[in-house]
Amino acid sequence: MLLEHIAINVPDSVRMADWYVKNCQMRVVIQIEEPPYTRFLADHEGKTCIEIYSNKEVPLPDYHDVHHLSYHQAFSVDDLEATKDHLIEQGATFVEEVNFPDGTRLIMLRDPWGIPLQLVKRSSYWY
Numbered sequence: 001m002l003l004e005h006i007a008i009n010v011p012d013s014v015r016m017a018d019w020y021v022k023n024c025q026m027r028v029v030i031q032i033e034e035p036p037y038t039r040f041l042a043d044h045e046g047k048t049c050i051e052i053y054s055n056k057e058v059p060l061p062d063y064h065d066v067h068h069l070s071y072h073q074a075f076s077v078d079d080l081e082a083t084k085d086h087l088i089e090q091g092a093t094f095v096e097e098v099n100f101p102d103g104t105r106l107i108m109l110r111d112p113w114g115i116p117l118q119l120v121k122r123s124s125y126w127y
Helices: 013-023 080-089
Strands: 006-009 027-031 039-042 049-053 073-076 093-099 105-110 116-121
Touching (some): 013 027, 013 049, 080 093, 080 105, 080 116
Parallel strands (some): 006 049, 073 116
Antiparallel strands (some): 105 116
16 A cells, blocks of 8 residues: 555645645645635655645534644645744744753644645654
């Protein structure tokens, strides 16, 4: 099996997709212009997709209330500080930073919709 995508129901999928494209090097690979305004966003290598949509017929979680260790989206980045600063300038909020003895660093933010967004710089990768 190969993970194809992870889906998340959000209040405004169009604006959220635009924000992730502008700020997280994502690109829209599927775009549906009628409800639920689905967007499939792929990373710049096309290896991972996030499906976001706005389905008002099911309960929307309040992502501000979801603990970042219960759910988050993680992005591997080369320059943690510059990326963190840029995302905060674009409406993200800082949550915490965790540094591990092996040199791995994690910076947890929340995007403008409250969804936990983790920036990762690992000392080594398994993939």
